[in-house]
Amino acid sequence: LNSLRVKLGERSYDIISGNRIFAEFGNLCRAMKLGERVMIITNPTIGRFYLGTLKESLVNHGYKVVDLEIPDGEEYKNLATLKLIYDALVDARLDRSSFLVALGGGVVGDITGFAAATYLRGLSYVQVPTTLLAQVDSSVGGKTGINHEKGKNLIGAFYQPKMVLIDVSTLDTLPEREYISGLAEVVKYGIVCDTGYFHFLDENVDNLLKRDKSCLETIINRSCELKASVVSRDEREAGLRAILNFGHTIGHAIESLTEYKKYLHGEAVAIGMAQAAKISEKLGYSSGDDTRKIVSLLEKLGLPVDLPRFDMELYLKAINHDKKVKDGGIIFVLNNGIGAFSLEKITDLDSLLKTCRIGG
Amino acid sequence: LNSLRVKLGERSYDIISGNRIFAEFGNLCRAMKLGERVMIITNPTIGRFYLGTLKESLVNHGYKVVDLEIPDGEEYKNLATLKLIYDALVDARLDRSSFLVALGGGVVGDITGFAAATYLRGLSYVQVPTTLLAQVDSSVGGKTGINHEKGKNLIGAFYQPKMVLIDVSTLDTLPEREYISGLAEVVKYGIVCDTGYFHFLDENVDNLLKRDKSCLETIINRSCELKASVVSRDEREAGLRAILNFGHTIGHAIESLTEYKKYLHGEAVAIGMAQAAKISEKLGYSSGDDTRKIVSLLEKLGLPVDLPRFDMELYLKAINHDKKVKDGGIIFVLNNGIGAFSLEKITDLDSLLKTCRIGG
Numbered sequence: 001l002n003s004l005r006v007k008l009g010e011r012s013y014d015i016i017s018g019n020r021i022f023a024e025f026g027n028l029c030r031a032m033k034l035g036e037r038v039m040i041i042t043n044p045t046i047g048r049f050y051l052g053t054l055k056e057s058l059v060n061h062g063y064k065v066v067d068l069e070i071p072d073g074e075e076y077k078n079l080a081t082l083k084l085i086y087d088a089l090v091d092a093r094l095d096r097s098s099f100l101v102a103l104g105g106g107v108v109g110d111i112t113g114f115a116a117a118t119y120l121r122g123l124s125y126v127q128v129p130t131t132l133l134a135q136v137d138s139s140v141g142g143k144t145g146i147n148h149e150k151g152k153n154l155i156g157a158f159y160q161p162k163m164v165l166i167d168v169s170t171l172d173t174l175p176e177r178e179y180i181s182g183l184a185e186v187v188k189y190g191i192v193c194d195t196g197y198f199h200f201l202d203e204n205v206d207n208l209l210k211r212d213k214s215c216l217e218t219i220i221n222r223s224c225e226l227k228a229s230v231v232s233r234d235e236r237e238a239g240l241r242a243i244l245n246f247g248h249t250i251g252h253a254i255e256s257l258t259e260y261k262k263y264l265h266g267e268a269v270a271i272g273m274a275q276a277a278k279i280s281e282k283l284g285y286s287s288g289d290d291t292r293k294i295v296s297l298l299e300k301l302g303l304p305v306d307l308p309r310f311d312m313e314l315y316l317k318a319i320n321h322d323k324k325v326k327d328g329g330i331i332f333v334l335n336n337g338i339g340a341f342s343l344e345k346i347t348d349l350d351s352l353l354k355t356c357r358i359g360g
Numbered sequence: 361l362n363s364l365r366v367k368l369g370e371r372s373y374d375i376i377s378g379n380r381i382f383a384e385f386g387n388l389c390r391a392m393k394l395g396e397r398v399m400i401i402t403n404p405t406i407g408r409f410y411l412g413t414l415k416e417s418l419v420n421h422g423y424k425v426v427d428l429e430i431p432d433g434e435e436y437k438n439l440a441t442l443k444l445i446y447d448a449l450v451d452a453r454l455d456r457s458s459f460l461v462a463l464g465g466g467v468v469g470d471i472t473g474f475a476a477a478t479y480l481r482g483l484s485y486v487q488v489p490t491t492l493l494a495q496v497d498s499s500v501g502g503k504t505g506i507n508h509e510k511g512k513n514l515i516g517a518f519y520q521p522k523m524v525l526i527d528v529s530t531l532d533t534l535p536e537r538e539y540i541s542g543l544a545e546v547v548k549y550g551i552v553c554d555t556g557y558f559h560f561l562d563e564n565v566d567n568l569l570k571r572d573k574s575c576l577e578t579i580i581n582r583s584c585e586l587k588a589s590v591v592s593r594d595e596r597e598a599g600l601r602a603i604l605n606f607g608h609t610i611g612h613a614i615e616s617l618t619e620y621k622k623y624l625h626g627e628a629v630a631i632g633m634a635q636a637a638k639i640s641e642k643l644g645y646s647s648g649d650d651t652r653k654i655v656s657l658l659e660k661l662g663l664p665v666d667l668p669r670f671d672m673e674l675y676l677k678a679i680n681h682d683k684k685v686k687d688g689g690i691i692f693v694l695n696n697g698i699g700a701f702s703l704e705k706i707t708d709l710d711s712l713l714k715t716c717r718i719g720g
Contacts, residue, residue: 083439090510093680120477122596123515140647145481150450156481157517236482250475 002221004141006228008160008235015224017166019213022053024164025128026061032162034124035097037064041085041112042103043072046130049173054103054128060067064093070108074260077107079155084105085115099124099162105131106180106265108137110156113144117159123142127161130170132182133266136189136223137244139164141231147329153253155223158236166224168216178301182264183208184247186219187217187301188273189226192246195339197222205300243341246333247273250307250353255317257310270303271359278356280334290338308360312350319349368520368595374502375584377526379573382413385525385626386421392522395457396486401445401472402463405430406490407532410579414463414488426452430468434620437506438466439515445475445504455567458523465538466498466625470516473504477519477708487521490530492542493626496549496583496698501591501601512612518560518596526573526584528576533603538660540625543568544562546579547661548633549586551654552606559584562653565660570701603701606693607633610667612711613678617670630643630663631719638716643704650698666719672710679709 002023004015016028029038038058042051044096047069058065069086070081094100100123102112109127116125129139145156171179190198200218201208207215227244234240251272254263263271277294280286295305329345336342344354361384361393364375373500376388389398408431428448431442447694460483462472468488469529476485489499519535531539550558560578567575587604593599611632614623623631637654640646640657658665679690689705696702706712 079439079443086508090508090514114478117515118474118515119507119520120514143481145478148446148450154450154480155446155478157478160482204442324483 002217004224004228006160011142011160013161013163015164015228017168017217017220017224019167019217020169021165021167022050023057025054026057026059028163028165029058029063029126030061030282032235033128034099034162035095037094037171038066038101039089039092039094039098040069040103041108041115042069043108044069045162046104046108048072050103050130050170054174055298063176070111073121074107074129074147074265077111078149079146082111082115082146085111085332086119089115089119094119094123096120098124098355099126101128102139103127103128103287104134105128105129107132109134109139109262110144110153111146113142113159113161114146114156117144117157123160124162127164127168129164131174132171132179132187135166135220136182137185137227140224140227141241142235154312161309162212164224166220168213168220171211171216178264179211181264183301184266184270184273184298184303186197186223187294187297187303188244188246188269189223191231191273191277191335191338192243192333192341193226193339194222195337197226199296202297205297208301222357239343242331242343243333246335246341247271247276248274249319249332252316253315253349254308254323256318257314258308262308263304267304270298271305273305274298274305274358275307275332275353275356277335278358279332279352280336281340282352282356283334285334285336286338286344290335293338294335307357312354315353316350333347362577362580364584364588365593366520371502371520371595374525375522375524375588376528377528377577377580377584379526379527379577379678380528380529382410383413383417383524386417386419386423388523388525389418389459389486391554393484394522396422396459397452397454397458397492398426398461399452399454399458400425400427400474401448401462401468404429405432406464406468408674410490410530411519414461423649430471432467434467434507434625435646437471438509439506440652441471442506445471446479449475453481454479456480456483459486461486461488462499463487463488463490465494469494469499470504470513473502473519473521474506474516477504477517482519484522487523487524489526491534492531492546493538495526495528495531495580496542497587497604499526500584500587502595512615515552523685524584525648528573528580531571531576538624539571541624542632543661544626544633544658545665546583546630547608547654547657547663548570548604549583549696551633551637551698552603552693552701553586553590554582555697557586558653558657558698562657565657568661583688585694595694599703602691602703603693606695606701607631607636607688609679609692612676613675614668616678617674621670625662627664630658631667632667633668634658634665634718635716636693637695638718639692639712640674640696641704642712642716643694645694645696645702647697651693653698654695667713668716668719672714675713676710
């Protein structure tokens with residue numbers, strides 16, 4: 001078992017990772033002194049593969065376990081599904097000493113974390129992410145929430161889990177397109193945080209594409225390490241943490257304009273990162289060579305980079321509904337070369353995007 | 361202006377009180393360095409009296425102000441009303457630097473606080489309580505939330521305001537029954553925290569009933585002081601803060617069984633406190649004389665003390681749905697004489713209540 005600490009004072013917790021480690025779950029929960037009753041929240045796709053093992057491990061350690069399956073898909077990360085969870089929590093009579101387990105990808109993790117943050121004014125919860133995206137990004141850092149019909153993650157809370165348990169073997173059952181999509185967030189850490197990591201990824205494209213286990217353990221650990229380091233220094237996104245939104249401002253707008261149907265999150269972020277790289281170059285923060293390297297790595301991994309054709313007004317409207325708008329300007333994350341970042345307040349994103357767009 | 365500090369580290373804030381002080385509001389918000397955009401959330405009854413003055417003060421200090429009226433009444437403190445608020449926040453394009461103002465009683469305060477806790481993962485907010493109940497209790501301490509159809513306040517968060525502004529002149533327009541109901545929570549502080557305060561209240565029944573301004577300022581300050589002192593030592597209700605739930609376990613059950621229609625919150629709490637006093641006596645924590653004094657003060661203030669007739673099974677079921685149930689037992693707050701408390705885990709509340717019931 002690999003163990004990595006997210007340092008947040010009394011809210012600190014461990015990210016524990018390894019291969020085929022679900023049988024250890026009950027034991028780890030006991031070591032964390034988590035309460036007697038637990039609800040595992042998952043979706044039918046993931047539940048079919050892993051719910052049995054996880055539940056058995058908890059039951060073997062004396063826990064009273066109930067489970068709840070919620071529908072699969074970003075479009076269900078909403079108030080209606082949250083209400084299903086609240087109803088189930090009331091019916092199962094979970095109390096303040098109980099805890100929740102999020103078994104699944106980002107949707108399950110985000111909504112379960114938010115339910116934990118808000119049921120009885122806060123229960124403990126554990127993240128058991130089963131997609132690459134959730135393992136390297138959404139399960140770490142305590143961002144929880146749901147979507148509003150007019151924007152992603154508009155409703156939520158910062159609420160840290162008690163533990164994150166990552167079993168890399170879950171990636172064996174992850175569909176190809178979802179796996180590739182998760183690589184976008186991995187590349188992101190290289191672009192804004194770590195030159196060496198970017199080059200490691202660039203040199204390991206083949207290993208990444210064939211899901212080499214050793215390579216996977218490396219990228220999960222390194223990505224979590226980089227994310228934990230940022231989150232430890234800025235838990236509530238006062239400033240620094242915004243760098244993790246590299247590519248996301250445009251990415252979110254793409255997801256919103258295509259109604260979350262055409263692109264997976266990581267695909268939209270890949271396109272957003274390509275555009276952001278070009279804008280960074282235009283504003284003098286990076287060279288044309290940097291942009292080419294970034295775009296090339298994304299393409300080699302099979303990620304899209306071309307901005308879908310929508311009127312600039314539509315893009316701007318979608319971006320304005322995004323939560324990162326501050327007093328009229330957009331706090332935009334730029335790559336400063338490769339491996340570093342800059343933040344800039346941009347007021348003319350539409351014209352920048354028009355000039356710099358990659359694709360179309 | 362009276363000012364009282366709620367000490368919670370970086371989440372500390374002031375409770376500012378006085379007579380006819382709403383014109384100062386914009387100035388106070390500026391002093392707190394609150395952002396440019398603000399949404400005042402109120403209900404039609406309260407809005408009619410005070411929204412104009414409050415809004416004018418904010419506009420005079422350069423704020424961009426929008427307002428939202430939500431329906432009045434405990435039955436609207438639910439997910440549907442919360443959704444109305446989220447929709448309005450999205451439409452008004454409030455950003456993370458914006459803030460909310462809760463102008464009204466406990467319902468407006470609780471739901472606005474919860475919206476602030478969860479919109480964009482947390483906005484600043486200010487409590488401007490206009491009922492006695494909200495002024496001496498619910499606006500202080502950061503408990504926010506909504507009801508679930510199966511229980512009160514099951515959904516919520518601990519989330520502190522940036523300031524609480526109390527204008528005692530708002531009590532002039534408070535209906536008699538609501539005012540009297542608020543006195544129940546005032547008496548509660550005397551019973552579990554402060555013998556001297558209990559006797560002050562007992563000697564000032566006439567002044568309380570005629571809403572003497574000087575007497576009101578005294579009880580609002582002392583009640584807030586006692587609550588702030590408890591909250592400072594136990595922000596998230598790990599233990600000590602539970603004493604503020606004296607009378608509430610049974611009170612909540614009464615409210616639930618009568619579907620929030622027959623009793624106001626304070627009335628139900630008054631009944632719950634009378635029963636709790638009798639149970640405390642039965643368990644040897646207090647004397648028959650203590651119980652008589654408590655019941656007598658409640659009655660002199662015009663508060664009910666008799667337990668409504670419902671099967672004990674119904675009471676127990678309602679109480680079991682309450683959030684204070686812990687591993688099968690109920691953490692129950694007892695008065696230890698008058699002016700002090702004890703906590704006890706009770707597993708046979710039904711038989712205790714059957715033996716000890718006052719009324720019926």
